[in-house]
Amino acid sequence: MKNKFILLLKAGLSYTFASSKMGFGSKSKGKKIGIIILFAFLGIYLAAFSAIITVLFYENVSAAGLKMLIPSLFVSASAILNLLSALFTSAGFLFKAKDLPILFPLPVSHRTVLAVKFTQFYLTEVLISLITLGVSMVTFYVLDGVTLMGLITGVVGIFIAPLLPMSIGVAIAFGVGMLIRNFKYKNQITTAITVISSVALVLAYYAASNLQGDFIIANAKALIDKVSSIYFPTRLFVNAFEGDVLSLLLFIAVNVLPLIILFLLVSLRYSSLVASFNTERTSSDYIYTAGSASSTFGTFLSKEIKRVLTSSMYLLNSCSSMLMLGMYAILSFKLKTLPDQLFGVSPELAEDILYLTMAGLIALACGFTSTSASSISLEAKTLWILRSIPVDIKTIFNAKALTNAIIQLPVATAAIIFICIVLGFSIVKSLLLLALAAIVLLAASYGGLVTNLLFPKLDWQNEMQVIKQSAASGLYILFSFVIATLFIGLAVLGMIFLHLDSLTLVMGVAALYMFLFLILHGITLGWGVRKFQRIY
Amino acid sequence: MxxxxxxxxxxxxxxxxxxxxxxxxxxxxxxxxxxxxxxxxxxxxxxxxxxxxxxxxxxxxxxxxxxxxxxxxxxxIAYIPDNPDLYENMTGIKYINFLADVFSVSQQDRDSLIPRYADAFELTGNLGSPISSYSHGMKQKLALIAAFVHKPxxxxxxxxxxxxxxxxxxxxxxxxxxxxxxxxxxxxxxxxxxxxxxxxxxxxxxxxxxxxxxxxxxxxxxxxxxxxxxxxxx
CATH class of the missing domain: 3.40.50.300 (P-loop containing nucleotide triphosphate hydrolases)
Structure with a gap:
């Protein structure tokens, strides 16, 4: 079994991590090195984020002697992220992987196949744990020193803590999947559940952000108790961190045992469960009724929008920028007091700073993700349809690009109007922010297409490998981040050195994005069309 | 020719x-x-x-x-591969209409040709189901119906x-x-x-x-x- 397990695991991982499968199939060494740098940058960026939060927390709570709040909160935060990830990705790994029909007939036990799938799933979850809990633990050791038990607990925590959330996530995802498998609108229901959970997360974030430093310090014990009561392994982790070996053993047991039980239960009837999970509602009572004809562009647009809306994974990961905007809208209540906090500057300048800050955040959010960055890769085996029908490739591209704008613009508009009302921006300033959002979304739409055309990935097993793990999606995030930083940086320099007012500066940023959109549009419909003809 | x-x-x-x-x-x-x-x-x-x-x-x-x-x-022309992978999130009728839109098939032709070919291939009753629920043969039949509807x-x-x-x-x-x-x-x-x-x-x-x-x-x-x-x- 061991050899077969390793053989299958290597084959499975090659789809996820091997360079040729990440979307840059060319033999160019430069490209491969570029992608390694890209993913290293993204890893460092996320790790730095965790480290900064740890430092800020440490400064707040260490003086009060409540340092243990840090491991407590980070092991909980890591568990929540693992749980969310497991809820949305576990079915793709365990029950809907496209290679399962190939693996089941092989002379390998189904238990081995399940072990391979669980391992692939676990490796993804450990990455989350490394970036959140791992980085915060290292930062904590640097700030506070290392004890042997603290070190052991930290290392064990990173690799063991994802297991319980994985088990819970698999059980919920499987249960929900089985429950709604025969529903007519099961994809839409899954998507709605996803969006509602994500909004709930944003609201929880807002509630957490209301906690002031003084409150945290005054109620640290109660907070740890509360967190522990919600997720009890936190208490075991904290106790182990403080030197209790029994707590460490219990922490390992409560994480490992459920997964072992779940694994054994699923392995009993793995292929039957997969078959049941993938059973779909079918009806044989359809009666033809005349529909309505549509234009070629209209029908492609409808196809693309439906593609996004029927995949919770695609919607959540490609439109997470809208969650960022929702968060800004909620946080705008806090930013309202920013001008008052800017002592020594005139009220006009304070408002200019506030307006430019919001414009920067909106530009960053609207460009941060794009459905188009994976829309070509998602065609995969259906690409033959697009290649054999009489349609201008530009029409396909424009439909894919517009889909991103159409899906994100209503949320962006609502959030920006809310922000403008809360912060009391004038109508002109508000309209400019709306125009900026629209222009950034358009640039993002074509930017996503360009990155996807640069690194198409057509041989995926589950769509997560395209949407979350492909070179194109990684490059797109980096691209959008660099562009937003550059443009907003220029605006800040204009404010400092040229003393320009915020309205002029935001108009300048919008003009830069418009220029970028025109360039990307030209590249997509020129080079992109030629590149598309060579992809297969 | x-x-x-x-x-x-x-x-x-x-x-x-x-x-x-x-x-x-x-x-x-x-x-x-x-x-x-x-x-x-x-x-x-x-x-x-x-x-x-x-x-x-x-x-x-x-x-x-x-x-x-x-x-x-x-x-x-119309082309059908040996293993037609179609848009799984669409229903059969949506797929036929998608191709009919692309090939600018008139509503009158759709109303006469879709039932004709779908009945002949015994797929009419399944056209409202998602393609992801179709067997290999059903997908092949659907691809054939969609191809014949635009009169290649x-x-x-x-x-x-x-x-x-x-x-x-x-x-x-x-x-x-x-x-x-x-x-x-x-x-x-x-x-x-x-x-x-x-x-x-x-x-x-x-x-x-x-x-x-x-x-x-x-x-x-x-x-x-x-x-x-x-x-x-x-």
Whole structure:
């Protein structure tokens, strides 16, 4: 079994991590090195984020002697992220992987196949744990020193803590999947559940952000108790961190045992469960009724929008920028007091700073993700349809690009109007922010297409490998981040050195994005069309 | 009339998948394309439908060059691969209407042709279900219905009878004959020599990317059977 397990695991991982499968199939060494740098940058960026939060927390709570709040909160935060990830990705790994029909007939036990799938799933979850809990633990050791038990607990925590959330996530995802498998609108229901959970997360974030430093310090014990009561392994982790070996053993047991039980239960009837999970509602009572004809562009647009809306994974990961905007809208209540906090500057300048800050955040959010960055890769085996029908490739591209704008613009508009009302921006300033959002979304739409055309990935097993793990999606995030930083940086320099007012500066940023959109549009419909003809 | 002239396609510099292939498919032809696995049949079909680019040669349909006017060229043809992967999130009827929109099929034609072909392939009742719930054969039937609805002048099929039940295979043959009787033409690959022998008026045999024999089926096989000829040639 061991050899077969390793053989299958290597084959499975090659789809996820091997360079040729990440979307840059060319033999160019430069490209491969570029992608390694890209993913290293993204890893460092996320790790730095965790480290900064740890430092800020440490400064707040260490003086009060409540340092243990840090491991407590980070092991909980890591568990929540693992749980969310497991809820949305576990079915793709365990029950809907496209290679399962190939693996089941092989002379390998189904238990081995399940072990391979669980391992692939676990490796993804450990990455989350490394970036959140791992980085915060290292930062904590640097700030506070290392004890042997603290070190052991930290290392064990990173690799063991994802297991319980994985088990819970698999059980919920499987249960929900089985429950709604025969529903007519099961994809839409899954998507709605996803969006509602994500909004709930944003609201929880807002509630957490209301906690002031003084409150945290005054109620640290109660907070740890509360967190522990919600997720009890936190208490075991904290106790182990403080030197209790029994707590460490219990922490390992409560994480490992459920997964072992779940694994054994699923392995009993793995292929039957997969078959049941993938059973779909079918009806044989359809009666033809005349529909309505549509234009070629209209029908492609409808196809693309439906593609996004029927995949919770695609919607959540490609439109997470809208969650960022929702968060800004909620946080705008806090930013309202920013001008008052800017002592020594005139009220006009304070408002200019506030307006430019919001414009920067909106530009960053609207460009941060794009459905188009994976829309070509998602065609995969259906690409033959697009290649054999009489349609201008530009029409396909424009439909894919517009889909991103159409899906994100209503949320962006609502959030920006809310922000403008809360912060009391004038109508002109508000309209400019709306125009900026629209222009950034358009640039993002074509930017996503360009990155996807640069690194198409057509041989995926589950769509997560395209949407979350492909070179194109990684490059797109980096691209959008660099562009937003550059443009907003220029605006800040204009404010400092040229003393320009915020309205002029935001108009300048919008003009830069418009220029970028025109360039990307030209590249997509020129080079992109030629590149598309060579992809297969 | 489809004219393929000196078509050459390589996947690597060392080996040509299709080597200087020339073939003419006239209106009314049911042209069978046979060869062993890896001979270049699918590559040829994908090349002449615009799915994959080719290095040299020309492909024209009624004088319309695939390389110069790809949309106009493709508006005359329909292609169905051996393993049709369709848009799984669509229902069957959505997929048919999607292609009908692309090929600008009138509402009147849809209302008459969709029920006709869907009933013939016994798929009408399933058209409201998502394609992800379809079996391989049902997907093949759906692809065929969607292709026939836009009334192609040339139908290009890759192993069309694999996966179809006997009744559907018979129905397909009848529709193929009907299309050709109306002035259309069909070019299809197959491993089933009996089908080729009974259905086709012309046949082409490909070996290692090169056309080794082509023309009227009686002229090609001579006094031999198609099976004997095939074994002899490839």
């Amino acid at each position: 489809l004219v393929i002239q000196s078509l050459t396609k390589s996947y690597s510099p060392e080996k040509k998948a299709v080597d200087d292939l020339s073939l003419t498919i006239e209106d009314g032809d049911i042209y069978g394309f046979i060869g062993h696995n890896g001979a270049g049949k699918t590559t040829t079909l994908k090349s002449i439908t615009g799915i994959i680019p080719f290095e040299s040669g020309t492909v024209t349909f009624n004088g319309i060059d695939l390389s110069k006017q790809p949309e106009l060229y493709k508006s005359n 002048r040339l139908l290009i099929l890759d192993e069309p009878f694999v996966g179809l039940d006997p009744k559907a295979a018979y129905t397909l043959k009848e529709f193929m004959k009907e299309l050709c009787a109306g002035g259309g033409s069909i070019f299809f690959s197959t491993h089933v020599l009996e089908v080729a022998e009974k259905l086709c008026n012309k046949i082409a045999i490909i070996k290692e990317g090169k056309l080794v024999r082509s023309g009227l089926i009686d002229d090609v096989r001579g006094d031999s059977t198609l099976e004997n000829l095939f074994l002899e040639l490839v």
